[in-house]
Amino acid sequence: MRSLIIGAAGFVGYYLANELLNNGDEVYCTKLNHEKIDNSKAKVVDLDICDAMAVKTVLAEVKPDAIYHLAAQSSVALSWKRPALTAQINIVGTINVLEAAREIVPEARILLVGSSEEYGPINLDRQIKEDDISNPKNIYALTKLSVEHLGKMYAQAYKMNIFMTRSFNHIGPRQIPQFVVADFASQVAKIEAGEQEPIIRVGNLESYRDFTDVRDIVCAYRIIVNKSQTGEVYNVGSGHAIKIRDILDLLLSESKVKISVEIDKSRFRPIDIKKIEANVSKIESLGWTRRYAIKDTIIDVLNYFRK
Numbered sequence: 001m002r003s004l005i006i007g008a009a010g011f012v013g014y015y016l017a018n019e020l021l022n023n024g025d026e027v028y029c030t031k032l033n034h035e036k037i038d039n040s041k042a043k044v045v046d047l048d049i050c051d052a053m054a055v056k057t058v059l060a061e062v063k064p065d066a067i068y069h070l071a072a073q074s075s076v077a078l079s080w081k082r083p084a085l086t087a088q089i090n091i092v093g094t095i096n097v098l099e100a101a102r103e104i105v106p107e108a109r110i111l112l113v114g115s116s117e118e119y120g121p122i123n124l125d126r127q128i129k130e131d132d133i134s135n136p137k138n139i140y141a142l143t144k145l146s147v148e149h150l151g152k153m154y155a156q157a158y159k160m161n162i163f164m165t166r167s168f169n170h171i172g173p174r175q176i177p178q179f180v181v182a183d184f185a186s187q188v189a190k191i192e193a194g195e196q197e198p199i200i201r202v203g204n205l206e207s208y209r210d211f212t213d214v215r216d217i218v219c220a221y222r223i224i225v226n227k228s229q230t231g232e233v234y235n236v237g238s239g240h241a242i243k244i245r246d247i248l249d250l251l252l253s254e255s256k257v258k259i260s261v262e263i264d265k266s267r268f269r270p271i272d273i274k275k276i277e278a279n280v281s282k283i284e285s286l287g288w289t290r291r292y293a294i295k296d297t298i299i300d301v302l303n304y305f306r307k
Contacts, residue, residue, distance in 0.1 A: 002026045003225075004064035006049060006097060007071025008042070009035035011175050012113075016068060016218040017042045023222060028062045030071070049093035056100040066225050067110045069097055072144075075178075076117070079140035090143035091150070098154050098162075109161040109225050112151045116168040116210070116237070116276065117141035127279035130166070130233050148233060155231040163228045165221070168237030168278045171297055172214035173304035180244060181211065181301055184251050189305035192256050201264040205248060208241035208275040213292035220288045227286045237278030238290060250298055 003020050005013055008029035017039050020027045029037050030047035037044050047058050049071050059067075072090050073079065079086040094112065101108050119128055120135030136142040148164045155162040171179070177186040190196035220236045228234070252259055280288075 001065045002028070002063065003066040003068065004028045004030070004059070004062050005042075005068045005070060006030050006047065007069070008044075009037050010070065011172075012170070012214060012218065013070055014038065014174060015172065015214050016070070016221060019215070019218040019222055025066075028064065030058060049096055050088055052096040052099070055096045056104060059100045059104045063105060064108055065105075067097070067101060067105075067108050068221060068225070069094065069110065069112050072113075074115075074140065076138050076140045079138060079143070083139045086139055086143055090140075091146050094147045094150055098150065098160075102154065102158055102160060106158070106160060110151075110163070111221055111225050112147055112162065112164045113221070114144045114148050114164055114166045114233075115141060116166050116235070116278065118145045118148065118166055119276075122276075123274065127239065127277045128235065129279045130235055130282055152231050152233075159230075161230045163224050163230065164233045165224065165236045166233060166278075167217060168210040168212060168235065168276070170212050170214045170217040171294075171301060173300050175214070175301065180209075181247055181298060182305075184248055185298070185302040186305045188251050188255050188259065188302060191259055192306065198257060199260045199262055200248070200252075201262045202248065203264060205245035205263075206243070206274070208243050208277065210237040210239070210241050210276055210278045211247075211294050211297075212236070212238040212290065213294065213297040216288075216290045216292055219291070220283055223286050223288045224283070232282075234283045235278040235280055236283055237280055238294065239278055239280040240294070241275055241277035242294060247298060250295060251302055254299060254302055 003025045009031040027042040029042045030045050033046045073086045118134045120137045136145050151162045151164045154160050171181045175182040177183045187200045191198050
């Protein structure tokens with residue numbers, strides 16, 4: 001299969017390219033012209049999805065059998081500061097991809113990657129299911145829900161093969177310290193190297209979140225594209241929430257030096273949900289299972305920053 005990953009220069013794109021290559025796909029990756037992609041086996045093309053003609057040109061040249069659409073403005077904080085930019089990239093950019101695919105490769109199988117942020121502040125005593133009501137509370141989440149509705153609309157109106165995810169927290173080596181596990185691990189590694197005082201400053205440690213190894217996430221994406229029915233939406237997560245404090249305690253237990261913890265109120269979110277846990281029975285029905293224990297992944301992240 002000839003697969004095109006749109007927005008492949010990021011954390012997930014690196015692992016998705018390897019997942020597809022290891023399963024025999026011919027892989028094309030797009031990036032912005034200032035970005036780099038560290039993969040000698042994939043073919044790399046520059047692309048800005050906000051340029052509709054450029055998207056058509058790339059699809060006409062590649063003629064992909066499958067399209068994995070990862071490109072997005074994914075920062076919640078930035079979405080509040082630059083809402084128009086977020087909408088332009090996430091919504092208009094996706095329309096450009098769907099319109100180009102409809103015209104040039106109408107039979108292509110297309111994955112639109114969404115976010116668990118689409119659910120909003122749902123406080124449940126059970127796992128979140130795909131048919132639970134979405135109630136996004138930030139601009140990024142709202143654009144992702146819009147993308148999901150676009151995917152369903154194009155699948156129904158044009159009989160295109162389009163699938164959507166609501167992906168929960170994913171972690172692994174190479175993730176930037178903007179995210180909680182990478183943040184904690186990078187701080188431990190800096191303290192061990194003598195580059196930071198032996199204090200980790202943290203926000204709320206009492207929340208539970210659903211974390212999954214990125215290598216399991218991209219395996220789920222491949223399986224969805226190959227096995228799903230068009231128009232379907234899938235939770236992609238572990239199905240097992242873990243307490244943030246337990247993640248920190250694991251990293252501290254692996255540290256080579258003694259580290260103190262300080263609570264930093266400025267790191268708290270204005271609205272924080274106690275527990276978020278995905279129901280993943282739908283994706284499991286396609287034959288997907290987790291391969292990586294989350295504790296092993298957390299240690300992998302720590303060792304990545306140590307290097």
